[in-house]
Every structure is written in C-alpha cells, then in structure tokens.
Amino acid sequence: MPTFQNADLHCHSVVSDGTLTPEALAVRAKANGVELWALTDHDEIGGQQRAAAAAKAAGLPYLTGVEISVTFAGETVHIVGLGFDAEDPAMVQGLADTRGGREKRAREMSDQLAKVGIKDAYEGALRYVGNPELISRTHFARYLVEAGYCKDTPEVFRKYLTDHKPGFVPHRWATLADAVGWITGAGGVAVIAHPGRYAFSPNAEFALFSEFKQHGGRGVEVVTGSHTPPEYAVYADMAREFGLAASRGSDFHSPDESHTDLGQLPYLSADLPRVWDLLADRIR
Template sequence: MSRIGDFQMRDDCGLDARKGWLASEEACSHGVARGAIRRLCYHAWFTILRRLGLSAAVFNCDLHCHSTCSDGLLAPSDVAARAAANGVELLALSDHDSLDGLAAARSAAEAAGMGFVNGVEISIEWQGLQIHILGYAFDSSHQALNAGLESIRAGRVDRAQRMSAELEKVGIAGAFDGAMRYAANPSLVSRAHFGRFLVESGAAKDLRSVFESYLVPGRPGYVDHRWATLADSLAWVQAAGGLVAVAHPGRYKLSRAEMRRFLSEFKDLGGQAIEVVSGSHTQEHVDIFARYAREYGFLASRGSDFHGPGESYFDLGQLAALPDGLKPVWEAF
C-alpha cells in the first residue's frame, strides 16, 4: 500500500495506482453489484461501468461533510463509520479550514472498507461575499497549504468576539462563551457554534431558523471579516497537488451575471469542478448548476454537507445521483 496526495492506493492492482482503490466484497459479473473487486482501482471500476452501459454517477460518493474538527457534531472517525454504514463508497472529510481530522477519518474508512480522499472547505472572499471552495486529493502535509489555512484560522476568534458584541446589542448576552462551549476546536469557532448557542438560549427554534434571523448580512450578530482570496486558496490546493471545486453554489446571493463572472474567474485560475448535487440544493439548483458544469466544462461533485444528526438536510450518502451527462469529479482523483 502507498499514497500519492494522501489518497489510498494499491501498488499491485495492475492499473494506474494513483486513481486509488475501492473496497467491496462481491465478485464482478454482468449482473455485477456495485462493489465488484476487493480494492479495485477506481480507473478499472469506471471502465467496467462504461462497458456495462452504466453511469459513473451511480457510484455513491459523498465529498462534503464536517466533523468536530470544525463545526460538525461527530468525531472524524464517527463521520467515516456513519458514512460506511450508509453505503458510501468514497468519502471526503472537508472540515472548514482544517486538515486535523483527516488521519482519523482515513483510518476509520480503511477499517470499514470504504474509500477515502482528503478534503477541505476553504473560506474565501470574492467581491465582498463569503464563498466556500472545496479542495480534494491533495498532500495534507504540504507547507503552503497548511500555512494558508492557518492564516484563515488566526482571525476566527477575533471575529467571534465581535459577533458576540453585536448579539449583546440586541439583548443576547454570553454568546462568545456559549459558542466556545460547542467548539471542540476553538480556533475554528464559527457561525454554526453561535447558532447552537442561540438555539440553546431560546433565541431561535432550530439551527436553520438561526440563519434567517441572525448571523447573516443585515441581521444581528453578523460582522464583516476578511477571508482568503480566490486566487490564494486555489494556489494553495494546487501547489499541494489537489483539485478545487465550488461548494454549494446555490447558496450564494449572486445574480446570473455575477455567477458567470465568478465561475469564469474560478476557471481562469485553474478551478476544475462545481458541486452540482448538494444537501442545500433544490432540484432547480441541481438543474442550473448542471447546465453551468456543461457550459464551463467543469467536473461535477456531489456532497451532503453533513454536519450531524438533526442538523443536516441529508444524511451521509443519501443524496440523489448526479444528472446524466456530467463527468464526476472523482474520476479525476
């Protein structure tokens, strides 16, 4: 067994080992169940699917989820175990601005016989708007990537203190300490941790309603913050040998013209993929961003954005398949 970019692979599979491996139990035939040959290279798996006239989109990948290393509710190993139990065949843990959970998640994925690829969700700013991008299949030890992520994390505690001060102006006291109680990693305290405190304190009924009344532009608790630039974030991931996708594009309040400008800049900087199927996307979003993927030649990604039981639109691996005619991002791993 060896690694390239921290993506698990077999040296003895007889094909391009850099494509990784797929763990499964049944033997492969034309009546083949989806997991065909133990530790089968992904390249071979896609070849078999094409020869059988099946779409690679049936492969159950979940490439967007979070653990307690950022704003999730479950430990990295528990996220991986839950994904495997839900039938996920390839998982990427994509904590916000942190790689701390990757080793534990990878170990649990191996134990469960599930494929694993490194992931991270990076907070950036584009024309005054916070946007998230996803990095995949990178070397997690790369110095520039780690230094870049550290520069983002360094400002989160100050931001949290300013958010707490804004909430106190509308009569909500103790928000900083309350949010910190939920942050297993204090350097990654986030709006989700504040949201859990607001639910606990009775200011909102659930986490989704928090973001209708608080912590967003024009609402109490929101503060401006300088994140990484689009160019810098792509450069960090690319230097580490990874590829980059736009996370849940349907969540951003961009006009059609602004979305096109953003996607054009993203592509010009070397961006390769877009998250078409996301836990927060409606069917209309899926249709829209499938069209953008075709138009711009982007690879298509699929991820639940799972944060924990009871807080997520979808559980791990429970999303619909990618629309037909799109090239899945996992074919590039």
Template sequence: MASIDLHFHSCASDGALAPAEVIRRAHEREATLVALTDHDCLAGLDEARSTAAALGLPFLNGVEASVSWGSKAQTVHIVGLGFDAGNAALRAGLDSVRRGRIDRAHEMAAQLARVGIDGAFEGAMAFCANPDQISRTHFARFLVESGRVKDVRTVFRKYLTPGKPGYVPHHWAALADAVGWIVGAGGVAVIAHPGRYDMGRTLTERLINEFKDAGGEAIEVASGSHSLDDMHKYALIAQRFELWSSAGSDFHAPGEGCRDVGRTDDLPPICRPVWERLADHILV
C-alpha cells in the first residue's frame, strides 16, 4: 500500500473534515506526500499547507476542476497539481465554475420534493461549510442522516445521477480552459479517476488526445474508485499515450468511499510517477 495521496477533499468543498484535520489524518496514516484537491476551490490550501509544514509532510497545491466535455456535456474531473495558488487567471476561472451551484441546488431540492422528500435544500446546506460549494454530496449526506437511504453510494444510485429524480445537469468549464488555467499557473493537469466515466475506448482516446492537445500531462492510475483491473488498464493507457501516472484516494469523509486518506495502491512498475515530474513543486 502506497503512502502518496494526490487527490482528496476537505470541507472547503464536499469533504467532511477541515483542511487541517484531513492533513493530520493523512499524516497519522504515514502519508509521505499529499495534495488537497477540493472541487473548483483553493480556499482550504493555506490551512492545509501550513498544517503539512508543521508536521514535516511534503505537500503539493491541488484542485479538482469540473469540466463538461463532448457532445453530451459529460462531466469529467481534472486534477491540478503543483501550481501557483495565487495565479489570478486560475482563481478567476475556478470562480466562474462555482457560479450557479446554489441555483442548481434549489432545483435539485425542488425535484426531490416532487418525489416526497421535503427540506432537501436546507438539509444539504447544514452539511456544507462553504455555501458556494454546495454539491450532490451534501444532498447525499442529508438523505443518509435523515434515514431515507442507507449510505451515500445508494443515494447517488437512486437520486443523484442522470435520469434520477434529484439530478440536475450543470455546465462546467471547457476542457481546454480548465487544463489551460492549471498549466498557465505552472501546474500539471491530471485526468481524475478515468474508470468512473461511462466511455468506451473511442471516447476515452478522444478525451485523452484533446486533454494532451490542451497541455495535459497525466492520468490517475491508482484511485480509490479503481479496481485492480482498472489500475492496470490505465497504467497501459498511460504508457501508450506517454502520460505521467498519479495516485489518489479521492477521500471525502470517514466511512465514505473505498479508501481512507493517505492510502493508495502502488503504481504498476511501467508507470512514470507524476511526483517525479513535480519534484521542484513540492513544498516541505
């Protein structure tokens, strides 16, 4: 089990723990390099970075940018690593992505009310430390806490994915824009958890080619949502497309998801670890 985790979340977006707390949790699990990657948000980085420095835990600035891609505007996530967190264009771009989340949340709540679930907006907001970052995960936690559904995974399957009563699509950033913001700020762009996307070989290759044309350099091979078969599949894809390989737990909260923070699988030997590409960007 590896101890490098370059993809996890805090309450600055849809995680449950404060930035300092999630960094301490990673350190307790003997992580050796971490990156906080909140959704479309840099608000937790100062606290996370200072906590990591106090613990002597090497740290990379991180973010997970939301992208609408392809003719069906499929949501894809792009992790950014090792960038200048003060870069004005990156900050402005992420701010533009966050706009509209509250309107979307009101529509999600209205749809849930039509199937007999009242008070969902207020319930989701109770789990959201940053109102501008309200997301499907906050609705999921409300539905679990209220006893309507047994766990977050089941909530998404029953209510919060396309075709279900609480799902409301949202137009995120264009792929080229999101990658451009990250690269323009001196960072490396990574396709996050590719095994989660409903794409066959042709679409996956098209995504990767467009990603590379925009300046993207890496793909998440070891992910909390990847099986071992997925990991080896994407290791081969990384090798074929000459991409660096990344690893991340995608941790959000204790008891949610498949992996705790700081716990990732070892990359297959054929991979080129993205942290080697980012050696000069690591903050100690």
C-alpha cells in the first residue's frame, strides 16, 4: 500500500464556493506536491466525476469528498466525507435536501443588508455563484468587496455576516446523525472538519466528539488551514483520546483569498493513524 505524507483532503471548487474549477484544482494540487487529493465541495458532489478524471489525468491519487453542513448545539459544524460512493441514492437525496434551504436564507440575508443601505446584494452575490443551489455567505462577501463596502472578505464577515450582525441569517442544516449516516452508508469515512473553528465550550466540544463517534464517525482534521500550530497539538491529542484517525487539508478556496495553499501544510505527527489508511481500497 502506498504511504502518503502530503495528503490534502479538504478544498473547494466553483461547484460550491471556491473560485477554481475541479480541473484547475487538480493541476494546482499536483504542482504543489500533493500526493493524495480530495475535492470536498459544500453539500454537493456534482464535481466529483470531473475532479476524479482530472486527478487521473494528472497522475494524482484521488478520494471522493464532500463537506456537509450540520447543526449541532445551536452551531453550524462541518463534517467531511471521504471515499464514499458518489452515486449512493441516500447521500444524493440527503445533500439535495440540505441545499434546498440556501436560496431562502440568501434572500433573507439580502433583505437584512438592504435595511443597512446595501441594495441588491442577492443579485450581486449570484454573479459569483457557480451553482445557484449553493449560494452562501462567501458569495455575498465577494460582492460586498467588489462593490466597495469592505476592503476584503474577512472585513465583510466581521461587519455583516456573523451572528448578531446585519446580514446574518441562521440556517437549519442536517443533523450530525444524518451526515455521518449518509457518508458511512455510502461506504465512506466521516471526519470532523476544522474543530478549532467552532465556538464551543469544552463540554460542548466533548459532546460533539462523543456523539460523532457514537454515530460511526472515524476521523478528525488535525492539521488544517483553519488551525493554528498550537491547535495542531490540541486536536492531535483529541484524536488520540477518542481513537479517531487524523486527517489533513488546506480548506483551500481561492488563490486570492486562502492563506494556505493546496499541499502547503505541515505533516501529521508520525504516531497518528491516518484517515486515508482506512480508505486504501477507495483511492483511485
């Protein structure tokens, strides 16, 4: 079985809220020394055939991927799925249902922004959307930067698109049991994405990891573009405590927006079991 160090198992294309095509991401990953790649678009697996074909053309081993939005303890949590059957009917239908609430949420966000003087934000955000079913806060952020309301997307989120700000509208996503069930039912492995990003108390975080494992989750992102170096150590310890395999991914969205490029993260600690070793027979 091949051994991989530079695996990048978390990134996004124009099929969700990235700015590059699946084909361009495959070429970029290969050029950056990635040895194993997965495209993990938000709540969407429509780019998987393109990504797999592009990876094959580039000589890059590939795992199917997705990042599913989940509501847990009142917060939005992301669960990455790897190595599943992208044609599994339950997963396809579940993701379609999850995407269904995005347009209503986006129109409510636009209405809220109009009340503070930002007109036609929905129409502006649509210009940045590759897939209208997946319109998101990121697309609104890009429009607000282009229109001159903020200098960059982090400023947009700080001023408008986070809890208690004018453009924030919560959305009810899938449950943790739903997401893990779809992934495992399709033959894949479920992974908690970038756990350091969530504003959980220690008790709530423990509950997330405990319930995730009870539902059949088997991995956690330890080294990610969303974690600080101290958090690498924290979540390596969490992986050990809960008996979870470690994953690694840049969470790359765009050459202009992402501070971590594909393949540019530190390697995982040598003692941690790798999530991709659980999926050796699924690597294309």
